[in-house]
Amino acid sequence: MSLNPVIHRTPAELLRLARAILSATGSPPEQADDVAEALVGSNMAGHDSHGIQLLAGYIDGVRAGRVFPAEKPTLIKREKAMAILDGHWGWGQTSGRAGAKLAIELAAENGVGAVVVRNCHHIGRVGEYVELMAKAGMTGIALANVGPSVLAHGGTAKRLGTNPIAWAAPGGDPSRPLVLDIATSTIAGNKVALARARGVEEMAPGLFVDKHGEPTQSPTAYFDGGTLLPFYGHKGFGLGTMVEFLGGALSGSLPPEQLAIQYGNGTIFVAFNIGAFVPPETFRSQVDQFRNVMETMPPAKGFERVLAPGDPEADARLARAKSGIPVPEPTWNGLVEIAASLGLTPDGVAKQL
Numbered sequence: 105m106s107l108n109p110v111i112h113r114t115p116a117e118l119l120r121l122a123r124a125i126l127s128a129t130g131s132p133p134e135q136a137d138d139v140a141e142a143l144v145g146s147n148m149a150g151h152d153s154h155g156i157q158l159l160a161g162y163i164d165g166v167r168a169g170r171v172f173p174a175e176k177p178t179l180i181k182r183e184k185a186m187a188i189l190d191g192h193w194g195w196g197q198t199s200g201r202a203g204a205k206l207a208i209e210l211a212a213e214n215g216v217g218a219v220v221v222r223n224c225h226h227i228g229r230v231g232e233y234v235e236l237m238a239k240a241g242m243t244g245i246a247l248a249n250v251g252p253s254v255l256a257h258g259g260t261a262k263r264l265g266t267n268p269i270a271w272a273a274p275g276g277d278p279s280r281p282l283v284l285d286i287a288t289s290t291i292a293g294n295k296v297a298l299a300r301a302r303g304v305e306e307m308a309p310g311l312f313v314d315k316h317g318e319p320t321q322s323p324t325a326y327f328d329g330g331t332l333l334p335f336y337g338h339k340g341f342g343l344g345t346m347v348e349f350l351g352g353a354l355s356g357s358l359p360p361e362q363l364a365i366q367y368g369n370g371t372i373f374v375a376f377n378i379g380a381f382v383p384p385e386t387f388r389s390q391v392d393q394f395r396n397v398m399e400t401m402p403p404a405k406g407f408e409r410v411l412a413p414g415d416p417e418a419d420a421r422l423a424r425a426k427s428g429i430p431v432p433e434p435t436w437n438g439l440v441e442i443a444a445s446l447g448l449t450p451d452g453v454a455k456q457l
């Protein structure tokens with residue numbers, strides 16, 4: 105099996121190209137930065153599924169009128185420790201950053217802050233938003249529902265989205281918070297898209313079924329009407345259901361409306377001001393102790409070391425700062441094509457006429 109070639113680009117090169125494409129399709133500088141930084145930040149964290157490969161689909165969304173790149177979120181309601189934002193189908197990354205920052209602000213005032221965002225386009229890698237909370241010295245969660253692509257456990261139809269859950273907690277080292285950031289399906293759908301772009305013909309078993317409900321490992325069969333499975337059966341399905349109601353129903357983004365929308369994330373951010381509960385230094389040192397136990401524990405057979413949640417992303421950032429970001433050739437060619445259609449070079453510079 106031969107994989108597609110991979111091209112390495114520096115984060116600065118990808119940021120420049122993404123910003124240029126976003127600006128040329130109507131994003132003001134601030135929104136272009138939000139999206140470009142989030143996408144390249146996902147690549148840096150090792151989640152290429154939510155990196156630059158999403159840009160082509162996002163630009164399709166602009167061209168098809170599913171996303172309005174100049175929109176900014178507005179405040180619908182702010183009362184005590186809660187708030188509601190309307191994203192107006194602007195960029196989800198802009199809404200997501202605003203939602204997480206507002207949750208932090210509310211938690212600073214009240215001990216806890218909960219913000220929902222409705223009419224919110226895809227927010228990308230959900231870990232980004234809880235990392236903002238950890239950076240502010242808080243612990244917090246983010247949940248987002250999304251259009252259906254996951255089989256109901258024991259059922260025959262798609263009912264839930266990949267409905268991700270993210271949580272972060274700060275320790276002493278600001279570059280290494282604990283971060284759990286997972287889809288409630290076996291994997292994120294965009295990981296199947298990444299495998300297809302890389303030319304992978306067979307993924308691990310047990311991730312999804314084909315259009316007939318039969319097990320398959322082929323990304324091509326998945327994109328021909330296949331369905332993801334909830335992770336670990338009833339547990340992923342149960343957690344995905346919880347996300348449907350906390351992220352979806354509370355934000356006003358539950359099906360059937362969401363079924364028609366497909367591209368959005370009904371989102372909730374909840375930040376906890378650690379100091380309102382326990383001394384923050386005690387909490388942070390407990391995180392460090394936990395991390396230390398993981399680091400010094402002998403690994404089981406087949407493992408190089410025991411990782412804490414968030415370690416793979418922190419490791420990827422260090423590695424990719426040196427090696428650059430691997431972009432599958434079909435993904436890169438697609439970006440170059442979009443750039444050309446906008447009169448831009450692959451460096452994100454306007455072509456001389």
Ligand SMILES: NC(=O)c1ccc[n+]([C@@H]2O[C@H](COP(=O)([O-])OP(=O)(O)OC[C@H]3O[C@@H](n4cnc5c(N)ncnc54)[C@H](O)[C@@H]3O)[C@@H](O)[C@H]2O)c1
Nearest residue numbers: 228229230266268283284285286287291292411412413414
């Ligand atoms: N916006 C959306 O609609 C949406 C939907 C689904 C998923 N996503 C995103 O997709 C991305 C990938 O999701 P996924 O479920 O495929 O992720 P995944 O299976 O790669 O799991 C990632 C999480 O597991 C932790 N982890 C990985 N290996 C570990 C190990 N050996 N020990 C301890 N912890 C470990 C990581 O630190 C991270 O928290 C996430 O960033 C998620 O937010 C977004």
